[in-house]
Amino acid sequence: MNFRLRLHRRWNQFCIETSLRLDSFLGVVVNLYFSRYKLTSAVQIIVLVDSWREMLLLGLLRILTVIPRHKVYVIKRSNDIYRVVSGGAGQNLVFVTNSLYSKHYQSLLRSDLKPSLVII
Amino acid sequence: MKIIKQSIRVGSKVSLILLDWSVRESFHFLHYLSKQDVNRDLFEVIVVEYYSRISEAIRPFHDEVDTWVLLEMPEDCYCHKHLMYNAGIVAARGDICVICDSDAMVKPGFIRAIITEFENYPKAVLHIDQFRNAREDLYPFRYPDFSEVTGIGCINNVGGKTRGVVDDKDPIHNRNYGACMCASREDLITIGGADEHIDYLGHICGPYEMTFRLVNFGRREIWHQREFMYHTWHPGQAGIGNYVGPHDGRYISLAAIDALVNGRVLPITENQTIRDIRLGNLPDVNLESFQICSDYFRQWNVEKFLSSAQQSDRQHSRSVWRGFVIDRDGDGFCAYLKLAENQLFSQLHNKIELCANTISELRRRLFQRLPLSIRLVLPIIIFLTYLSRGVGLGYLYIQKRFSSLTKVPAK
Numbered sequence: 001m002n003f004r005l006r007l008h009r010r011w012n013q014f015c016i017e018t019s020l021r022l023d024s025f026l027g028v029v030v031n032l033y034f035s036r037y038k039l040t041s042a043v044q045i046i047v048l049v050d051s052w053r054e055m056l057l058l059g060l061l062r063i064l065t066v067i068p069r070h071k072v073y074v075i076k077r078s079n080d081i082y083r084v085v086s087g088g089a090g091q092n093l094v095f096v097t098n099s100l101y102s103k104h105y106q107s108l109l110r111s112d113l114k115p116s117l118v119i120i
Numbered sequence: 121m122k123i124i125k126q127s128i129r130v131g132s133k134v135s136l137i138l139l140d141w142s143v144r145e146s147f148h149f150l151h152y153l154s155k156q157d158v159n160r161d162l163f164e165v166i167v168v169e170y171y172s173r174i175s176e177a178i179r180p181f182h183d184e185v186d187t188w189v190l191l192e193m194p195e196d197c198y199c200h201k202h203l204m205y206n207a208g209i210v211a212a213r214g215d216i217c218v219i220c221d222s223d224a225m226v227k228p229g230f231i232r233a234i235i236t237e238f239e240n241y242p243k244a245v246l247h248i249d250q251f252r253n254a255r256e257d258l259y260p261f262r263y264p265d266f267s268e269v270t271g272i273g274c275i276n277n278v279g280g281k282t283r284g285v286v287d288d289k290d291p292i293h294n295r296n297y298g299a300c301m302c303a304s305r306e307d308l309i310t311i312g313g314a315d316e317h318i319d320y321l322g323h324i325c326g327p328y329e330m331t332f333r334l335v336n337f338g339r340r341e342i343w344h345q346r347e348f349m350y351h352t353w354h355p356g357q358a359g360i361g362n363y364v365g366p367h368d369g370r371y372i373s374l375a376a377i378d379a380l381v382n383g384r385v386l387p388i389t390e391n392q393t394i395r396d397i398r399l400g401n402l403p404d405v406n407l408e409s410f411q412i413c414s415d416y417f418r419q420w421n422v423e424k425f426l427s428s429a430q431q432s433d434r435q436h437s438r439s440v441w442r443g444f445v446i447d448r449d450g451d452g453f454c455a456y457l458k459l460a461e462n463q464l465f466s467q468l469h470n471k472i473e474l475c476a477n478t479i480s481e482l483r484r485r486l487f488q489r490l491p492l493s494i495r496l497v498l499p500i501i502i503f504l505t506y507l508s509r510g511v512g513l514g515y516l517y518i519q520k521r522f523s524s525l526t527k528v529p530a531k
Contacts, residue, residue, distance in 0.1 A: 012369070013369040013370065014369070014509070014510070014513060015369075016367070016368065016369035017368065017369035017370070017509075018505060018506055018509050020368055020369065020374075021505070021509075022501070022502060022505050022506075023440075023441065023442060025501070025505070026442045026443065026498060026501065026502075027440065027441075027442050027443030027444075027458065028443065029443075029494065029497070029498075029501065030442055030443035030444070030457075030490065030494060031443045031457060031458055031459040033490075033491065033493075033494055034457055034459060034465075034468060034472065035459055035465065037465075037468065037471075043464060053504075053505070053508050053509075057501055057504065057505075061497060064493075064497075066493045066494065066497055076289065077288045077289055078288040078291075079288060093462065093464065098377070098381050098440075101380075101381055102292055102368075102372075102377050102380055102381060103289075103290050103291065103292055104291075105335065105380060106291075106335075106341055109335065118458065118459060118461075118462055119381050119382075120440070120443050120458050
């Protein structure tokens, strides 16, 4: 495969992947914003993302009070999900990005998080 | 459609569905099937050819094939594997349908492993991963030893298992979902068979689409930890130059991911025969009753489906955009917040629901509906995401290049 074709394919892959991840992440931000309307104090929101960048951005938006209080976990490996479950997240509302869910759906569906999942 | 040969076996447990679209040079999988350590009547072999070619590659293994059908699709119709899966499911008489590569090698315990796994987990969808060897000197196929395939040139051997099976970072992209998928025929009928939607036309498709819907249906996805398939290099295996439908950037179909994420069980476009079987409208199920929608001859035309008119007609009945679910509603579209699907937030459904005639108009109105603070931060998030991903990937690329240049060759 020549260099131009490889470059074209890589660029294409970068654009598609970034736009899909972005769409899902923006969806989480929008839904988090609207979640404040019906959020009772008994319900805690947990957001599962698969990159530190997304965690930082959510933290920044939280500081700017654009989105309500929430907990964020970065899931890099399937085993990380059990860390969230052991933290008692099963009783809460869990936002999951599309890209994270498609990577770790098997672990997520087998965990106690299943009833509280909101996949965006 | 033309049936060259039809199975007369009685009591088969497993139906193997092998595909060809006038491209296969070798069906050596059939050779390995003849070496299985189970009774030959326990499994049947179904070969589905998309066009009208009677493959010469099958002739040496003619006795191993139980059912051989030519779908006789027009030559100007692009290949749609899911149509072949459905023909195979209709033709299958076994309880377990196996959709797998017809140019892979398997060990003598392959069929036994599938049967045992389904005895242990009847409500499962089983996948078997594949060792892949990139050595070009193994082409044309010359029946190498299994250790030769997993040895020098093997790109995914990690301590005797495939990299995909041991991976827990990104299994969806590292496992070979198309190598071998096994599911109960009854389950496959219940979920409406393979999806014949135009998004699966060409290279971006595979049985994983059914796996995802089976998982949504409540079946457990299992990857065999000891049994594997073995694949050697051949020209055109990467599908370069083929038409590709919408994918996630790493060649997993977006329509399949959409099904997984949205919990969809039924296909977008269901095969009429599968539908009839599912609804019990077909008392006598046989291969002759398999129907191919006549619209496909026009829709899947090589020249036509590449035109922009066809592309714009691909809007699914349900999609998600920036956290809003967009449903096709008659001639128009309606959108509501994804969160409103949760019982705790169901009241938001009426509060934030918008309808419009076109998708673009709906998206514009949804954006206007967002509060100012969100509208201000969205472009900043978009910019920062592209920038950080670009810098990050560039750094990884340079690091990889640099490490390969400075690596000291092992003695």
